[in-house]
C-alpha cells in the first residue's frame with residue numbers, strides 16, 4: 669500500500685507568532701535565522717538516504733529567501749506543491765487570489781499542481797480559483813480518502829482522519845511519535861492510503877526561543893505535542909511506509 673507523507677515547508681514562526689503574518693518579508697527572514705534552510709537540507713538528506721520522493725508544500729515566499737533550497741528540492745526529484753505565499757490564513761477568496769499573485773515567480777518556475785491551505789483551513793467553494801491558476805489537486809481538508817472526488821475541476825485529497833480525528837496531521841506525529849504508524853495501519857487495512865504531513869520545524873527543532881513559546885503552552889496546552897522532536901519518528905515512518913509524492917494520486 670502506497671502512502672503519501674508530505675512536508676509542509678514554512679518558517680517555525682508562521683503558525684506560532686500572530687504578529688509574524690504582518691511583518692515585512694526581510695524581518696520574517698531575519699526572525700527565522702536560517703532555520704528553513706537548515707531543516708529543509710536535513711530533510712532532503714534523510715530522503716536521499718531512504719531513496720524516497722515526496723511532496724513538499726512550500727510557502728512561496730521562501731523562493732525569495734532561499735531560491736537555492738527550493739531549487740534543490742526540485743532537482744532532488746521531489747514534487748513542489750504550494751502552501752500560499754506567506755502562510756496566509758485563507759479567510760476569504762480575496763486572500764487566496766492576493767497570495768497567488770504575490771507568488772508569481774515561484775509559480776511560474778515550478779508550476780505546482782498541488783495546494784494545501786495553512787491550518788488546513790479553506791472553503792472548498794474557492795477551488796475554482798485554484799483551477800484557474802493551474803492546480804489539479806487540493807489537500808486542505810480532513811476526511812476519508814476518495815480517488816474520484818472532484819470539485820470545480822480540482823481533485824480533493826483530504827488529509828487522513830478516522831471519524832473526526834485528524835490522524836494524518838503533523839500534530840499526531842508529535843503526539844504519538846512512531847506509534848502513529850499503528851493508526852496509519854488501521855487505515856491501510858481497509859485498503860485506503862494514508863495522506864499525512866509533518867512540518868519541517870517538527871523534524872528539525874527551531875533555535876531558541878523554541879516553538880511554541882512557554883506562554884503559548886500555558887494558554888494552549890494542546891500545543892504540547894508540537895514541542896516533540898520528531899526527527900526519529902520521521903525516519904521511522906520513512907523506513908516503515910511505502911511513500912510516493914501526491915501527484916501520483918492523479919495517475
Ligand SMILES: [Zn+2]
Pocket residue numbers: 676678751755785786787
Ligand atoms: Zn503550514
